[in-house]
Amino acid sequence: MIRRSLFRSPETSYRNPLENFQSLVRQMDMLSDLMSGSRNLRDPFTSGVFPLINLTEDTDNYYARAELPGIESGDLDIQIDGKNLTISGERNINMDQDVKFRRRERESGKFSRVISLPGEVDPDKVEAGLTNGLLNVKIPKAEAAKPKRITIG
Amino acid sequence: MDSSKELQAKEKQEVASPAEYTSEGMIFTPATDIYETERDIMLIADMPGVQADDVNIDLKNDILTITGDVKPWETKEENDVLVEFEIGSYRRQFTLSESIDQDKIEANMKNGVLYLNLPKAAKAVPRKIEVKSG
Numbered sequence: 001m002i003r004r005s006l007f008r009s010p011e012t013s014y015r016n017p018l019e020n021f022q023s024l025v026r027q028m029d030m031l032s033d034l035m036s037g038s039r040n041l042r043d044p045f046t047s048g049v050f051p052l053i054n055l056t057e058d059t060d061n062y063y064a065r066a067e068l069p070g071i072e073s074g075d076l077d078i079q080i081d082g083k084n085l086t087i088s089g090e091r092n093i094n095m096d097q098d099v100k101f102r103r104r105e106r107e108s109g110k111f112s113r114v115i116s117l118p119g120e121v122d123p124d125k126v127e128a129g130l131t132n133g134l135l136n137v138k139i140p141k142a143e144a145a146k147p148k149r150i151t152i153g
Numbered sequence: 154m155d156s157s158k159e160l161q162a163k164e165k166q167e168v169a170s171p172a173e174y175t176s177e178g179m180i181f182t183p184a185t186d187i188y189e190t191e192r193d194i195m196l197i198a199d200m201p202g203v204q205a206d207d208v209n210i211d212l213k214n215d216i217l218t219i220t221g222d223v224k225p226w227e228t229k230e231e232n233d234v235l236v237e238f239e240i241g242s243y244r245r246q247f248t249l250s251e252s253i254d255q256d257k258i259e260a261n262m263k264n265g266v267l268y269l270n271l272p273k274a275a276k277a278v279p280r281k282i283e284v285k286s287g
Contacts, residue, residue, distance in 0.1 A: 053237055055233075057232055067265070068201065102194075105185055105186060107160060108160070109159055110160065132264070
């Protein structure tokens with residue numbers, strides 16, 4: 001999905017009818033935060049904690065995704081404690097010291113991020129995968145948290 | 154290098170170009186390290202979500218262009234709960250100041266990182282010239 005944010009061009013795809021409205025609410029929040037000075041103009045949407053996370057849900061699962069280029073699965077520690085998902089680890093960029101750097105933008109260091117999931121989950125069935133530098137954590141919702149269809153008897 | 158420091162989250166930089174792209178979607182600038190040794194130039198670019206097959210490297214008139222396409226990874230049934238980063242392709246251009254031996258360029262993609270080895274052409278490799286005395 002391609003999402004465009006405020007100050008750029010309009011959204012290019014719509015998934016559910018409420019998304020438009022939700023995005024408007026988000027942008028209004030952002031705008032009021034900007035005006036009151038509680039948010040930084042440069043990166044208005046992010047929590048500022050590495051790694052940035054996109055969280056989605058379908059009826060059965062939550063999906064937490066983060067971009068972690070150059071990180072091996074052994075350098076990652078993923079834990080779930082109740083509704084809290086913790087992603088921590090370290091990014092090492094090994095470099096010979098005696099080379100001449102022309103440009104240096106990639107950074108190494110430790111990170112730890114906790115996000116609170118919106119509903120109850122089943123911690124025993126969490127699956128995580130790391131492909132092409134992209135972490136995908138699939139967190140099944142607890143039975144009690146899944147939407148139920150109620151039939152009229 | 155101090156590896157104990159905390160990593161800071163950075164918002165992806167959208168490509169700023171005088172000409173707009175006609176393709177759909179956003180295009181980002183990958184964070185890149187470039188370093189030089191006596192024989193080659195190494196370019197390392199972070200392109201998370203890009204498969205090896207979707208990387209394109211082009212060198213024309215000393216302009217090196219790297220592009221990486223990202224296939225959307227979300228399924229249609231998923232609804233957003235929290236959106237902190239956006240998904241798009243990567244594109245970046247560099248002007249090479251050194252002549253490169255084009256036939257020997259090697260590219261390798263690992264864990265969403267592109268490693269590009271650009272060997273200098275023979276004439277660009279520094280030659281040590283001995284000065285004889287006497």
